[in-house]
Amino acid sequence: MFCPECESEYREGFTRCADCDVDLVAELAQLAVPPDEDVIEIARYPALHVAQLAASVLESSDIACFIGDEFFSGMRPEIAFASGGVKLFVRDSDADRAREVLADFEQSIPESEETPD
Ligand SMILES: [Zn+2]
Numbered sequence: 001m002f003c004p005e006c007e008s009e010y011r012e013g014f015t016r017c018a019d020c021d022v023d024l025v026a027e028l029a030q031l032a033v034p035p036d037e038d039v040i041e042i043a044r045y046p047a048l049h050v051a052q053l054a055a056s057v058l059e060s061s062d063i064a065c066f067i068g069d070e071f072f073s074g075m076r077p078e079i080a081f082a083s084g085g086v087k088l089f090v091r092d093s094d095a096d097r098a099r100e101v102l103a104d105f106e107q108s109i110p111e112s113e114e115t116p117d
Contacts, residue, residue: 001026038092039066043102044085050109051086057105058090063098065090 001010001024003017010017010024017024042065045051051067058065066089090098 039089040092040095041087042090042095042098043088043106045088046085048086051088053109054088054102054105058088058098058101061097061101063090063094063101065094065098 001012001014002008003010003020003022004025005017005020005022008017008019015024016022043051043054045054048067055065055067067086088102
């Protein structure tokens with residue numbers, strides 16, 4: 001068992017981290033998909049905050065996702081923008097479901113979101 005906050009390992013039988021007062025998880029890997037798992041680019045957004053919004057919509061549907069340039073290279077948003085947009089990645093196995101969720105989400109983005117400032 002592991003604490004998702006401080007990443008301490010606990011023996012079987014423990015269910016909460018005494019330091020952080022949070023529930024332990026069976027594997028830290030549940031919190032994030034390792035980068036070497038098959039992930040595909042599911043969408044590309046003109047601004048980081050739109051990508052973050054899309055990510056939160058996916059996460060609320062229990063679909064793990066990553067904002068690509070942030071996740072893979074730590075690029076600053078303005079650089080990600082210059083490189084063609086902020087990429088959103090999901091696991092290959094979640095791609096079909098993610099497309100459905102994002103199709104609804106994209107219809108809900110106000111057009112003003114694409115105007116800088
Ligand atoms: Zn802890």
